[in-house]
Amino acid sequence: MRLRTLTTMLLGIGLIACGDQPDPTYLITKARIIGATYAVDGDAGRATPRAGESVHVELLLTQKEDPTANSWAIIICEPAETSFGVGFCEGEPIAFAIGDTPEVVRPNFDFAVPADATGDYAFFGAVCLGGQVNLDLNPTDFEESVNPCVGDGVGQLLSGAIAVAANDNEVNHSPRIAEVRFDGEPWTDEPPMERTGCADGPLRQVTFGDATEWEIEVDAAEGSREAFIEVDGEEMNAVIEELPTAFYATEKGLEGLYSVIDGDPDSEDRTATPFANLTYRADDIEEEVEAGGRVIRFEIVMRDDRGGMDHVSRALCLVPAT
């Protein structure tokens, strides 16, 4: 990368900070995939299968409206060594996964890692909601066709990687979300099926237009941050996992998308936090809130960037100001 490019990028960042912005990334406005969980058969907490083991992969699909049925198509293959862009297969695919059920389930598939596996595996595919997934899609060359659905339906192209543990150092367990707090209090309210009429329900309520900055904190369970040996060329370094934690919401008001658990609990360094935390305020919503209240759904996804991931959903009830 040229230094001039970097300069431009930096200036761009500065200008972006001053100008108009599209919808924030954390805002859920439609169906979208916010992650994938990997669970080894017989050891569900482990995200990295060994050669010869099977792994269950589940795509975390969320949407603003009520869940709908979906279909999906996935191919699994050995990845080519690429530096940028969407990866592609090295050779022919070795497995396929197709899902087309009337039930409302998250897209998922199982993959049996070949006994002679020597590296990670990649998967490419598409998910279609409210329609039929496009089986003619060539997931190794998306430029040929980019429509995940045949006819109607809204979909998303996807890629992923199944990390295979070649040794004990590469064995990785998914992090686990231990507790979520809202304004310092444990927050356990899960989203109801109904999107409105929550004012009389048990959900914690916040008032529309309230400029209070509520603190949302997420603790990782003990042992979630594993230590491993990072190999960089000829160097080997002992590293403790960092846990990027993404926050999503169905209404505006979150401070941002990410908070990273990467620090010592006693540290005052803002970029080194022992727990994930973001603020939320209820005055960013641009439209009036229904008299009966509106459910705001939050999705929190914690990952360790080595294939491990955990996810919880929470909800608030937004009520109009009296």
Next chain:
Amino acid sequence: MNGGIETLRGCVRFAFLVAALAGLVGSGPKSAVAQDAPADTGASEDAAEAPVDPDAPVEPVIVPPSVAEFVEATYPPEAEEAGLEAGVDMAVTIGVEGEVVDAEVLQPAGHGFDEAALEAVRRFRFTPATRDGEPFAVRIRYRYVFELREPEPEAPEVIPAGRLEGQILAEEDGAPITAVEVVLTSEDQVLARRMVTGEDGRFVFEELPAGAYDLRVITTEYGEMDQREEVIAGEITDVTYRMAILDSGEEEEFTYGASAVIDPPPREVTRRSIPRAALTRIPGTRGDALRAIEILPGVARPPFGTGQLIIRGSSPQDSQVFVEGVPLPQIYHFGGLTSVINSRLLDRIDFFPGNFSARYGRKIGGVVEVDVRDPSRDGFHGVAELSVIDVSALAEFPLGENASAAVGVRRSMIDLVFENVLPDDIGVVAAPVYYDYQAFVTYRPTPNDRLRFLFYGSNDRFAINIDDSLGDDPAIRGNASLTQRFNQLQFGWRHQFGADTTLDIDVLGALQQANFGLGDAFGFDLDVWQTSHRVELTHQANSRVRLIAGIDSSLTPYTLNYNGPRPGQAEGEQEDPDFNDDAITYSVNDVSYRPAFYFEADLRPFEPWQVVLGGRVDYDRQIRRFNFDPRMVTTLQVADTVRLKGGAGMFSQPPEFYESDPVLGNEELGWIRGAHFGAGIDWDVVPGIRLGVEGFYKRLWNRVVSTPGGVAPRFVNDGLGRIYGAEVSARVSPEGRRWFGYLSYTLSRSERRDAGDEWRLFDFDQTHIFTLTASYQLPRGWEIGGTLRLVSGNPSNQPIGSVVDVNTLDYTAINSALNTRRNPLFHRLDIRIEKKWTFDAWRLALFLDIQNVYNQQNQEGLIFNYDFTQSVPITGLPIIPALGLRGEI
């Protein structure tokens, strides 16, 4: 002040004796009158000595004559020159009316005194002598005394109107330029005077009505110069002009807006220069000479005003700026608002958009050559400038008889403005901060030698804080900072071997550093100890053949520490860098060595036809390959005012260092190649107005492009390029006018083809580039100007979908092809208003330079949402008013 030497003039002092009337005309009684000197007849003496008889009858009352109108005699020139003084005794007969009836010399003094005295006295008028009140004629003795007078203290000069005087000096050594014709014309063209400077180079126009005057200096050796001056009633306007001797002849000016310069043939087909008189007056540049390049045809507009140099559809890294023949690592500070060298130290800026000389190599785009001038040797001069953008000061002065020096410094003010103007919550914790400095010394130990020592540098720093909430990629967080600096020490020696041979040696030693950090995700720390060496020998074999040969080499140790994503190709990169996957950590400590040899034969087979044949051999240590580029340019003067020109040549450029690095790229890469073809015509419609039309075609091959997905070997020489277009230019030069102007229009298309893909548009392809600049000098030191730019929007991508990585939650855009859409038309108007006040010893100027006067929200690109289904435009720089004050002595 009035430079004339006051001549010791002869002063005539008279003394005459009228106290005694030596002989009364007629029969009246004689009287005795006291007198200062004996000057009467013997009769009067008798009377004076006669005893007084109290019983005698009452004597009539006699009043002697006295001078009523004195006439000054002309001091005899020879006597004055010889320093002689004298007194002439005369007998003067005065009539009853007081007139001089007769005069004769009694005691000759010679040397012309007698005649002069008689001639004067005969024109005297007297009050007649009276007796008892009645006038009567008398004859008196009168002595006229000639006496040299000491110069009296000069009385304060009364200047009912105004006076314009000045001195014309040679810029190179401060010597007076004599026998120069100076023509003064009043603003209404009614008054016109003409004179020639004296031995001291001075000229004086006296008794001028107040107002503005156009002053033209006409020389053969120094060319012509036009200035507008203000004359104020009761004041002396004293000016000093420094004129540079015209280029003695190595290169011809194919000038864009150049003064009338006739030189030997060109080494380039197209060389566009801006005269110094206009360099600092281009609206929208804040008087920055290097930014004036933006108005030239063939120069595209960089996005966000980043200062990137995009010449004739070439990538910024394909072009180079040179200072006295050695590379300048950066031309502008951050934001492109200011260049890194004080404009007032520049002598000339030459812009070669293509088909440039074999003197320049390792680039396939265009070249900008910056020549600095010698500091003034005629005394101390200085200029200081303060604006909301930056503050600067420059001083120049002689060092003994044969040397002179200049020192300058500049520091940005933007950060101070940011701190006090911008809100606190936008994430920017530090605005761009820059400074630069220059220390130049020129020494001429002999008439045939000129030594130059240039020490200059620049430092840019920019930092922002990206906290968790701003980034959508958790890998990009923390502090982001960019520092770019260089310190260069340059030595130049020019030696003249007789009249026909010149040796130029330029040596550079520099430390260039660049640091970029983006939290833990990205780190770039580069230190470059660059040395460059150029030795060039020019020999005029005869009137038709000139030969040039040179060595151009660089030896550059460097260290780099890098962590971040693998770099992709410099232009046309299809994907954003991935900060999560494939991040690498890399360190290198190596030496780059690039020697080259070049030669040129500048031939005039017959008078109207000139041709320059050249060639250049390059070697690059990193890729271990030689290269040879032949080049040719030619001109044909088909009429006195019309010239045809054309050229063709090969140009080569080594890959970027990371592209041919064995770890980051492919060490088997070869030279990037290009061929330039151009042809055009220049027509001097009338003196000072030139039209030009030129067509060009450039073919590129062996471009370095990424392999699909960046798989090994990551980079290959499989890219092609083609650029073609036409440039139309018109310029009205400032010489002899109150205004000047430039108009340029470029129609071009620049395309690339990457490793077998379809042809696509170049990242910065701009089909239409139109620039109109004009500046007008109003009376009383006012000047106003404007620059209008209309430019096609840069190409951009149109995503047709996206792919989400479910592990990292990153979205990658899917584009049907690169650069398939364009940003809207860019348009912007800049204006500049300046008011100058001229005092006896210094000048003051107040200026307002406004970029983007009507605050057009020009779209520079799009910001997409996470999955590329929603976008909002990124707009460029808003209105930037820069109010400033400048003082000069």
